[in-house]
Amino acid sequence: MIQYLADGIVNAALIALGAIGLSMTYNVLRFANFAQGEILTAGAYFTLLVVTVLGAGIGTMGPIAFGWPLLVSMLVAIALTGAVVLVVDMLLFAPLRGRNASRITLIMAAFGVSLMGRNLVMLMTGGEPFYYDFYIPRAFALFPGFEVVPDDLAIVAIAGLAFALLFVLVNRTSMGRQMRAVAENPTLARVNGIDVRAVIRWTWIVGAALATVAGALLGHNTQLRPEMGFDLLLPMFAALILGGATNLYGTILGAVVIGLTEALAVAIGLSGYRAAVTFAVIVVFLLLRPQGLLGERE
């Protein structure tokens, strides 16, 4: 049983990394970005592209089956994914915002991006799964009766580091303060001299960066598929809503609950019904606490 806990935590870390972008666009740009999954997918494939171009494999770090080559590729992929996301915003979302498009219009546009993104990856890769490198997870006993895979520990550590950096950005930098200001009151933010367009750009970049990390780590842990990000969209939204949509830490906490719930579903033999079990948990929880874990009552 406790073994599933480890899976749940890894799952939670990946969901959280992806869901933060969702949370940021939801709060700063005020719409539910249904293309968030494809940002994660793009990050994973861009990482593959750089790994391939570098031709140095993915390296190792002691018992961990990836090393600097994968991490460096991931960092380059962050820049590439960020650039693509900014271009999509410039060509699609910015003009819609300029025309005061309704939320539902923005959501439908994101849906279109999601669909096109998936098809594009399908077209370019032929739909075959890809791998960064040959990887067989080898568990070792952390203590008697509890085995962990070194790579899983590394994944959780990297996610933890990413959250720490995010915390510093949001709470200790001027841009972070500006993001929180725009999230709360865009008009007052402008009155205050905040260039909302710049804040929006950074919001996309930060969300895309964390999604790329999620995509690369998920790709390493499993495989690269055109739907890899889309399949995470539901758990990411679940984390966002469960956490209380306006609170970034709530989103991370929500991801932990979702990750563990899914692992629990697998543990009790309901792996085919993971999504249903997760939904049931969310529905029951939200009936008891409509504002989510850390959300404020409107």
Add this chain to the structure above:
Amino acid sequence: MAEALLAVHALEAGYNPSLPIVRGVSIEVREGEIVSVLGPNGAGKSTLLKAIAGLVRITAGRVLLDERDITGLDTHRLVRARVAYVPQTENVFARLSVEDNLALGALHNQDRFDTLRQRVVALFPDLERLRSLAAGKLSGGQRQMVALGRAMMADPRLLMLDEPSAGLSPRLTRQLLTQLTRVRDSGMTIVMVEQNARAALSISDRAYVLVDGREEIQGDAESLLGDPALGALYLGAAPGTRSR
């Protein structure tokens, strides 16, 4: 006559181009003055300030700041032009701490943050004690101090205040007005919209009275205080434009 710091010429503005709310307003605010814009509810006072701040579309007329044309300026460039604006409602970042609110006010003055902050805290000492609280948790009077403090952190030459006394008790209103005269004495020029005409006039140099999107009366505060037409306006009567 001294040069106007803010000069609004025949301004027309509104939320819908075919239905201007501000319909040809001209006002002037000179350096070091406190000028009030008075008038009944719905007269277009808030809309006038929003138009100057670039939040409402201007369809005709001009706004000059120290002779520089700032008509329809991007709102986020306003503080760089050294104009700070405190809206009537939602004028603090409620989820952010008092300190974060002040820090945001000084967005373009980070290097002078400490000096500017000292000036604000000297005026509103309570802010020091409240600094780590979320602004939304504060009382109306405290929140108004945060809003003013945030605006002052931009080190503006011109402060535009929309109903700073709204929701305050008479005692807090008097206190606030005293503080505003001190803000002015520290070198800022103030233009404020007020419902509370008598209180506003007590600290103003001059005032304009807006009715139905036009300025109906203007003059120095003292003579307006004794003007029966002012009382009539608040009761809905609309005498012709006068000047004194």
